[in-house]
Amino acid sequence: MRYSKLFSPTLRDTPADAEVVSHQLLLRAGFIRRVTSGIYDYLPLGLRVLRNVERIVREEMNRAGGQELLMPMVQPSEFWQKSGRWEKYGPELLRFKDRHGHESCLGPTHEEVICDLMSRELRSYKQLPMNLYQVQNKFRDEIRPRFGLMRGREFVMKDAYSFHANDECLAAEYQNMFETYHRIFHRLGLKFRAVEADNGSIGGSASHEFHVLADSGEDLITHCSHCEYAANVEKAVSKPQTYQGSDSSLTEVDTPYQTAVEDVAALLKVATSSLLKTLIFHVDGGENDGQVVAACVRGSDQLQDIKLARALGATEVVLASAEEIASIGTITGFSGPMDLNCPVYIDASLHDAVGLIAGANKKGLHVSGLNIQRDLNNVIFADLRQTQAGDTCVKCNIGLMEMSRGIEVGHIFELGTTYSKPMDVLFQDEHGKRAVATMGCYGIGVSRLMAAVVEQCHDDAGITWPVNIAPFQASVITLGKSETAFAASEKVYQDLLQAGVDVVWDDRKESPGVKFKDAELIGIPLRIIVGDRGLDNDALELKTRWGAVEEASLADVCQKAQHMLADMQQG
RNA sequence: CGGGGCGUAGCGCAGCCUGGUAGCGCAUCUGGUUUGGGACCAGAGGGUCAGGUGUUCGAAUCACCUCGCCCCGACCA
Structure with a gap:
């Protein structure tokens, strides 16, 4: 290629609205241009890099036994109704009607489509296992697209789906993909980490995320300084430092203007770890849908709402409104776990805690000397606190937990029959009986990877692409x-x-x-x-x-x- | 969805407070000089000042509305 003919519009100045380096440099170097919120053109140089990343992904997927196919971006609502996700998926699913009034959506993922295909074509266990993948544009109507290619609405994804006659076979393929992903990210020259992950709305059992380590990452991950344990903070478990409260009687204390944990602690001259923090949530989805619940963690801890949602079997928990807070007999700023007219969830690490300070459910008042076992009944203990740096690892009991920021570039799931069952992916097993195929799915954010590489590979002068993906x-x-x-x-x-x-x-x-x-x-x-x-x-x-x-x-x-x-x- | 900020040439910005018919740097085009680290001289093109409504003799500038974008928040009650 002659540069004089190359469409490569570079910019001297950094566009004002680009915040992270990858976004700035991809714009300045003429790799991408914004079309509208979260949607980009890939210019010739950008496309060359994207194709190079895709090439590596394809080579490794093929080597691992995957077969490439291509599914449509437009999907009929019927599939989603059948899987049950038409109701569940929420506003990220962009829905529309065609000229005949037929409801459709733009595919944010393809479990439904692949299951429909397999339900029609799969007949015998002899066809299994099978791993099918595609590299394709996805659309998710994100609340807040940002950081250029990092969180777009339209983006390129490699998604693979495997089908198996039994769970042992699925586990083997999961391991195969786990290793394949390691190879892919190594070849891209990335510093990355595989972490245990929450399955989220997609369902299923085992799940790992692959994170590129970068300060601009949107995810918090934690890992042990001594052993291999690493997990997304949404799921990570760990042992907090021990706190020794002194047992004393329950007393009301005046806190006329102090609502925040730090302010109450400062007023009473105690550490924030002496406080019990009570948050009131509204539950969405699951058997507790619509309920109001209280959740308590130590004042020095953070509540991990994904854990709370899991404990409740809910899809999501959101902070309760002022009316809901009033309805359970408390008041914003002075909530505590005592005598609430709702289920109370308490972090398991507080099972035997004594001498805590908590809201008194009355304006301007807290209580001190709270003893969980003595003063509360009918509470539910669950792991709710977010892992903090310095916690002890629960796997090896030796190492301390460290925190990093990561960009999620890959995610693998053992789905089981979450989709194959409702979508009727059936086959005849070796005994001639009808059985439901068990499934795995494996995603890589290809366009996001391109941004993630830039986050790790750049200097003051610009981008420093690894040779094998450079334009x-x-x-x-x-x-x-x-x-x-x-x-x-x-x-x-x-x-x-x-x-x-x-x-x-x-x-x-x-x-x-x-x-x-x-x-x-x-x-x-x-x-x-x-x-x-x-x-x-x-x-x-x-x-x-x-x-x-x-x-x-x-x-x-x-x-x-x-x-x-x-x-x-x-x- | 809540809060804040912004919207003037392709990019970065000034002008707005105090209304008088739009400017700077870079980029682009023409001619010439220059060529080992974002050259120089001369000339030129390019704007519904986000859009709408209003106030006014007169609006980029003031008011109201709409749209778009960015940031923060939507876990510390």
Whole structure:
């Protein structure tokens, strides 16, 4: 490719509304342009990177025994009604009617479609196991699209679905995918971590998320300093530090204006860990749908609402309204667990706690000396607190928990029969009986991965793509305007093309600074500089994006470049 | 959905408070000079000032409404 013909609109200034580096650099380097909220054009350079990421994903999926297919983006509502998700999915599912009034939606995921396909085609256990995948655009109408490709509404995803005759076979495929994902993210040169995850609304049993470690990540993950235990904070369990409260009698204390934990603690001159924090929630979904419940954790802990939702069998819990809070006999700012007209859930670590300070359910009053066992009855204990840095690991009992931010780029699930059963994915087993296929599903956010790579691979000058996904591996940069430099450049360019190197030739009539800056911004791993100075000494300069410089004669430069690229692939 | 901020040329911004018919840098185009780190000179093109309604002799500027975008919140009662 000649740079003079390349559609690569780079920007000198950072667009004001791009906040994270990946968004800024992908815009500045001319990889993407915004069309509307959460929806982007992939310009030629961006598409090249996207295709390279896809290529690696495909190679590894194929190697692992997957078969690629392609399903539609538009899906009929009937499928979703059959699986039960038409009601459950919520506003992220973009629904619409066609000209005949037929209800449809844009696919945010494809369990329904693949199950429909399999229900019609699967007959015998001899066809199993099977792993089918696609690389396709998904649409999710996110509440808050942000950070460019990181959280878009339309995005590219690799989604795979496996079908099995029994759970042992599913477990084996889950392990196979677990390893495949490790290979994929290794090949992309990423620092990442697989963590145990909550299954969320998708259902099923085992589940791992794959997180690229980055401070801009939207997820909090935690891992043990000693053993392999790592989990999303939505699910992580750990042992908190022990707190010794002193047993004393229940007393009311005046806290006229203090509602927040910190303020009450400051007023009474105690640590926040001496307080019991009571939050009132409204339950959505499940058998407790519509109920109001109270949930208590230690003042120094955070309530993990996903855990509460799980304990309640709910899809979601949301903070209760002022009316709901009043209806159970308490008041905002002074809530406590005593004498509430609703179920009370208490974090399991507080089972034997004594000497706590809690809201008195009256304005301006708290109580001190609260003893959980003595003063409360009919409460339900459950793991509700969020793991904190410094907690003890429950797996090895030695290490301490550490926290990191992560970008979720992959997620694998053992779904079981959550979808295959309602969607009638049946087959005849070896005994001639009808059985429900058991299922796994495995996703990778391909476009998000592209952003995640930039988050890890950049410097002040721009993007530093790993060689195997860079938009071009090498750039031949012509300096000056002499006939000899131009002719020599063209020869080097042609030789590299012949050798199969993905190369761009910067033949523009631009000053050297502009060419260097663009090559760095775009992140081309190897630059071959062809100017009169180098030609006069027959010593052309080869410069990597990471600053290493070597020289080669015009005759050797092509081979030298290939060697350097090969070295970079290894590193 | 709640709070805050913003919307003026492709990008970054000034002008608004105190109304008088739109400007700067970069980018773009033409001509010339320049070519080992975002060159220089001269000239040029490009704007429904987000949209609507109103106030006014006159609105980018003031008021009201709508739309769009960004940030924060929607767990510490």
